[in-house]
Amino acid sequence: MLSLPERELSLRSExxxxxxxxxxYPESKGGLxxxxxxxxxxxxxxxxxxxxxxxxxRMLDGKLPVLAERRWVSVASxxxxxxxxxxxxxxxxxxxxxxxxxxxxxxxxxxxxRSRPLxxxxxxxxxRQRALSLLYYPLMKIFxxxxxxxxxxxxxxxxxxxxxxxxxxxxxxxxxGISEQEYPVPADNDLLNMEARFGKDFMLFVGVLRYYKGLExxxxxxxxxxxxxxxxxxxxxxxxxxxxxxxxxxxxIVFTGYISDLEKAALMKLCRAVVFxxxxxxxxxxxxxxxxxxxxxxxxxxxxxxxTSYVNADGETGHVILxxxxxxxxxxxxxxxxxxxxxxxxxQAGRLRYESLFTGERMAAAYQKLYTQxxxxxxxxx
Numbered sequence: 001m002l003s004l005p006e007r008e009l010s011l012r013s014e015x016x017x018x019x020x021x022x023x024x025y026p027e028s029k030g031g032l033x034x035x036x037x038x039x040x041x042x043x044x045x046x047x048x049x050x051x052x053x054x055x056x057x058r059m060l061d062g063k064l065p066v067l068a069e070r071r072w073v074s075v076a077s078x079x080x081x082x083x084x085x086x087x088x089x090x091x092x093x094x095x096x097x098x099x100x101x102x103x104x105x106x107x108x109x110x111x112x113x114r115s116r117p118l119x120x121x122x123x124x125x126x127x128r129q130r131a132l133s134l135l136y137y138p139l140m141k142i143f144x145x146x147x148x149x150x151x152x153x154x155x156x157x158x159x160x161x162x163x164x165x166x167x168x169x170x171x172x173x174x175x176x177g178i179s180e181q182e183y184p185v186p187a188d189n190d191l192l193n194m195e196a197r198f199g200k201d202f203m204l205f206v207g208v209l210r211y212y213k214g215l216e217x218x219x220x221x222x223x224x225x226x227x228x229x230x231x232x233x234x235x236x237x238x239x240x241x242x243x244x245x246x247x248x249x250x251x252x253i254v255f256t257g258y259i260s261d262l263e264k265a266a267l268m269k270l271c272r273a274v275v276f277x278x279x280x281x282x283x284x285x286x287x288x289x290x291x292x293x294x295x296x297x298x299x300x301x302x303x304x305x306x307x308t309s310y311v312n313a314d315g316e317t318g319h320v321i322l323x324x325x326x327x328x329x330x331x332x333x334x335x336x337x338x339x340x341x342x343x344x345x346x347x348q349a350g351r352l353r354y355e356s357l358f359t360g361e362r363m364a365a366a367y368q369k370l371y372t373q374x375x376x377x378x379x380x381x382x
Contacts, residue, residue: 015065016045017371018093020109022079022102024050024068025060030208031287032099032123035176035363039097040064042179042364043371049088051081067091080104088112094380095119095371101126103136106143113146117374119367120147122171124284124306125161127212141166148374151367153285154307160281174367175310176285179360180294186266194266198254201340202228203300203333204271206264206288209235214277214302214324216244221329223250227337229275232256232267268295272343273336276301278308279323286311293317293354298346300332311358317350 019040024033040046041064048060052068060066069083079102088096089112097119098105109118120143126136144150144163150171152158164171186194203222207213215231219241222229229252231241238255245253259267268274274292276283276299285307292299293311299318301308302325314320319332336343375381 015047015091015093017043017095017097018047018049018088018091019097019099020049020088020105021099022051022105024048024052024066027052027054027068031285034178034287035121036099037064038177038179038182038360039364039367041182042360043368047093049084049091051079051084055083078103084108085112089114095375097121097367097371099123100144101140103139106139109146110139110143117378117380118147119149119151119370119374120144121151121153121174122157122161122164123153124282125163127280127282148377149370151370154310156310157284157306160305172370174363174370175307175357176287176290177358177360177363178287178290178294182360183294184262184265186262186269190262190266191269194263195270198230198256198267198270199228200270201272201337202230202254202270203273203275203337204230204232204267204297205275205277206232206259206267206291207235207276208233209237209241210282211237212278212280212282213237214279215241217279217324217326217329218275218277219245219248219250219253220326221333222252223248225252225330225333225337227272227333228252228254229333230254230256230267230271232259232264234258264291265295268292268297271297272340273298273300273318273333275299275329275333276308276312277323277329278302279304281306283308290354290358293350293358296347296351298336298343299350300329300336311353313349313353316346317353318346 019036021036040048047065049067051071055068055070058066069081071079071081073080085108095117100120100122151174153176155173158164234257274297289311299312301312302323303320304323309320312318321328321332
């Protein structure tokens with residue numbers, strides 16, 4: 001990313017859609033950041049406003065303007081930086097697109113949104129910080145009530161969220177998607193190098209190692225299994241998970257730590273199946289599951305009443321199991337290990353499901369249509 005003067009970004013006069021989220025590339029590369037990137041790159045006149053340790057104004061890949069204000073602190077996953085309020089007030093974007101939950105984002109819009117059209121993508125209920133959510137609830141209700149549209153990422157989540165039930169008249173469903181052309185293609189040498197490190201036909205988890213990812217249950221399910229289980233990524237739970245694996249003698253578990261996009265692509269190609277044991281509603285969709293479909297791999301996920309069970313069609317593209325259940329997880333992994341033909345067939349079905357439902361182009365087109373509708377309703381389409 002290359003720093004540029006603000007005037008070179010042409011944000012003051014030409015910006016049409018401003019995507020606002022608490023973290024973004026290159027500092028943070030989680031699934032939600034990837035979704036924001038997909039939308040911003042593939043919708044007309046878009047830019048990104050975010051917080052970062054190192055603030056600045058940049059062009060991502062030479063084409064996407066990104067403005068990062070300084071992040072002062074992060075409390076309970078809520079990034080805070082007062083400079084964001086001033087920046088949002090000054091920018092002349094026609095429509096603001098915020099991603100929920102992010103309480104400081106709510107405050108920022110209410111102080112500096114200037115009644116501009118607002119779209120909120122509702123990624124997740126607040127699950128863990130229940131005490132804080134009680135204090136936050138009045139602010140959340142005001143913020144959501146100001147939205148022109150609220151977007152749920154799956155019908156499952158819209159139907160099961162008690163918060164969204166209060167705003168049903170303004171909720172639309174647009175599934176997440178990813179663009180295959182944005183992913184690197186591993187060369188033969190890349191695949192050989194990764195195979196030398198991790199083998200092949202392993203069970204693969206990819207993601208940030210967070211409390212709601214269910215990795216404790218994956219480790220317990222992996223004890224004594226004949227196949228390798230690769231946990232790719234880093235995160236706040238990493239040290240605790242490594243201790244658990246040592247205590248249980250889970251010799252089949254391999255922690256990769258940080259991996260590059262190229263290494264992730266190679267692991268996806270080499271694995272037998274993608275395992276996604278998230279057990280709490282904080283996991284609203286699971287971009288990793290879409291990646292598994294895209295690479296033609298069978299999936300294992302948990303039934304938690306969110307979009308994960310929309311991505312992974314049980315019995316068709318993989319197995320959907322009970323959450324927080326090592327026995328069910330072990331049985332699902334064993335099935336795909338012992339029956340490679342079934343695993344291959346489920347992977348092929350997954351690839352077809354990706355092409356029909358979860359491409360980045362499909363997602364971006366749906367949002368572009370929604371932006372146009374909202375701007376027309378506000379008399380701002382020109």
